[in-house]
Structures are given as C-alpha cells and as structure tokens.
Amino acid sequence: MGMLVKDFPQIKENVALHIKSLSEWVGGITHVSSKEQMEFISKKSDDLMTYAGGMASGAAVTLSSIFVFVGLLPIYIYLMLFYKGILLRFIFMWFQPEDHAKVKETIYETEAIIKNYLGGLLIQVTYMTILLGGLLLLFGIKHALLIGVIFAILNLIPYVGALLGNVIGVVLTLTSSTELGPVITVLLVIAAVQFLDNNILMPRIVGSKIKINALMAILGVVIGGSIAGISGMFLSMPIIAVMKIIFDHTIQFKQWGILLGDQRPARSPMTFPIFRKKKDIPTVPGVEK
Structure with missing residues (x-):
C-alpha cells in the first residue's frame, strides 16, 4: 500500500494516457470529438460524485461491520465451546432416542x-x-x-x-x-x-467428500451477502456443506441434499423405462381397445 501511494503521481499520468487513448478510440468509432466527450463527462460529474459518495459510505459501513464481526468472533467461539453441552442437548432433544446414533454421526x-x-x-x-x-x-x-x-x-x-x-x-x-x-x-x-x-x-x-455444485454455491453467496453482508459471503459455503450433511442423513429431506451436491446421474431420469411414451395401439373400427 505504501508503494502504491508513493507511485500515485505516476499513476495519475498513466490514467490520463489511458483515458486519452480511450477517448480517441471512442471518437474514431462514434465520430464524437474529445471536446464533446469532456462536456458530456462534466455534465455527469455531479451525479457521478453523488453516486461515488454513496458507494464510499456503503463501503465504510461494510468495513466497520467486518471489523465488528472479526472482533466479536473470538467471543462467539469461546461461548459456543463453553456452552457446548447445552447446544448438544438441545439438538438431541429434537429426536427420538433410537435416532441419537445417527444424530451423533452427523455431528461428528x-x-x-x-x-x-x-x-x-x-x-x-x-x-x-x-x-x-x-x-x-x-x-x-x-x-x-x-x-x-x-x-x-x-x-x-x-x-x-x-x-x-x-x-x-x-x-x-x-x-x-x-x-x-x-x-x-x-x-x-x-x-x-x-x-x-x-x-x-x-x-x-x-x-x-462434500462437494457443492456451482449453481447452489453462487446462489448461496448471493443469499448470504444479502442477509449478512461480506461475512455472509465468506460463511455461505460451510453453511451449505453442513446443510447438505443434514439433508443426506434424513429421509424426508434427502432430495435437497441431492440438489445441493454435484453428483450428476449417469443418464437423464426422463430416459428411464417408466417415463417412456408408450406407442398407441392400432384399433379396428367398431372394436373397443
């Protein structure tokens, strides 16, 4: 970062050269002169600065939330470890005693x-x-x-x-x-x-061994970001992996585990014999099928 700040004057010159080259390229395609382009940019500069200000304030809020999350993370971890017995008891009480062996395997x-x-x-x-x-x-x-x-x-x-x-x-x-x-x-x-x-x-x-398909991973990142910001994006993959493990170990939600995974079937289910379209049986006029 120090080197980047030190090179700032040279960066300004390079950016000016790139903008000039881009302006010449745009002028060659659209036949709009550089002067007209600068006038258009100056008219839109106020809107751009307003938008940039909003972006900067949003970035500041995001950074502050990240620092708060990172600062509180050790406390969260300590309390979860301290109350581990209560959390495990809470989980086991949702299931019948005969299912506790499967619940224990899922937790491990x-x-x-x-x-x-x-x-x-x-x-x-x-x-x-x-x-x-x-x-x-x-x-x-x-x-x-x-x-x-x-x-x-x-x-x-x-x-x-x-x-x-x-x-x-x-x-x-x-x-x-x-x-x-x-x-x-x-x-x-x-x-x-x-x-x-x-x-x-x-x-x-x-x-x-838990693999999440790309579609569900991207959707998880988007949903996690909308719910919890940057921290939600980072935590989306382990949360989806945990959900897949839980779904794979239950009968009523097993199809959701298949949806999250990337193990594609060898052939399309639509090609199974049970789904094949049966041919119409030729009929003789006056005779019922």
Whole structure:
C-alpha cells in the first residue's frame, strides 16, 4: 500500500494516457470529438460524485461491520465451546432416542467438515499470496504482493471473489503501466494459479467428500451477502456443506441434499423405462381397445 501511494503521481499520468487513448478510440468509432466527450463527462460529474459518495459510505459501513464481526468472533467461539453441552442437548432433544446414533454421526461429520474447510481456507490464503505475489514479482509486475494479498482474500468468496480479484488486479496493473503486456501477464498468472488451486492443491488440503455444485454455491453467496453482508459471503459455503450433511442423513429431506451436491446421474431420469411414451395401439373400427 505504501508503494502504491508513493507511485500515485505516476499513476495519475498513466490514467490520463489511458483515458486519452480511450477517448480517441471512442471518437474514431462514434465520430464524437474529445471536446464533446469532456462536456458530456462534466455534465455527469455531479451525479457521478453523488453516486461515488454513496458507494464510499456503503463501503465504510461494510468495513466497520467486518471489523465488528472479526472482533466479536473470538467471543462467539469461546461461548459456543463453553456452552457446548447445552447446544448438544438441545439438538438431541429434537429426536427420538433410537435416532441419537445417527444424530451423533452427523455431528461428528459436520465437525470434521468445518475443521477441514476453515483450516484449508487459512492455508489457501497463505499459499495463494506466496504463489501469485511471487510469480508476479518474477515477471516484474508492480504492486505484485498487493495484488496477491487482495486476490487471496477475495478468493475465499466462491466464484464471485475470483472475478472481483481479476478485475482489481487488472485495474492496479493498468494504473501502473501504459502497456497491455503486463495486464495479459497478470491475467495468465492468475488463471494458472487458480487452476492449480482448484484442481490440485485445495482438494488435497481440504480433503472433503462434500462437494457443492456451482449453481447452489453462487446462489448461496448471493443469499448470504444479502442477509449478512461480506461475512455472509465468506460463511455461505460451510453453511451449505453442513446443510447438505443434514439433508443426506434424513429421509424426508434427502432430495435437497441431492440438489445441493454435484453428483450428476449417469443418464437423464426422463430416459428411464417408466417415463417412456408408450406407442398407441392400432384399433379396428367398431372394436373397443
């Protein structure tokens, strides 16, 4: 961050060059002169500043809520551990004694999933920062470590976070460079590191048999964000994983566990013999079927 602030004068010059190039490109396509473009921008500047002010105030509220959540998190964890017996008794009292063995198995499985997932996220932030920041440093990208840290943290939010991390990485690179080569390098390095993380490192570290399909993961992130903001986005995946475990261990909600998972059937259920359309039986006039 200190390097970014130090390079601010150069960033302003680079942004001015990019805006000039964009203005010339727009003028070549639409035949609108740069003067007319600047007049249009100046007319909309008041609305833009008002919108930016609202965005800034919203971001400040979000940051403050994150700090409050992080500050209270140790208290939540301590109290949940302190009252663990009461919570477990509350859960067991909802079920008949003959079902307690299955409830106990579900609780142990949930505990293992949460431990593996949250521990894996901490390890993921570390190696993503080192891998991405180190590779970008080797390629001579400015603010490489800052891009690595931002992407590693945003990558904790499934799918949506990776997209935001790519956008922020491109913006930081554009503001510090007048060429497109570094931008392409950043995108390729991020894609390579993300492929390595998704297909090799993270599955081995977490080691979870619970897999959530992409559609339900994105919906969970959106719903979690609307309910609890940024903290809801981060916690959406472990909550969905716990829900899937509970659904898989119950008969009346088993179909919901299948909906959350990513285990697709070998063939479409519509092709089962019971669903096949039977051919009409030819009839003879005057004779009943």
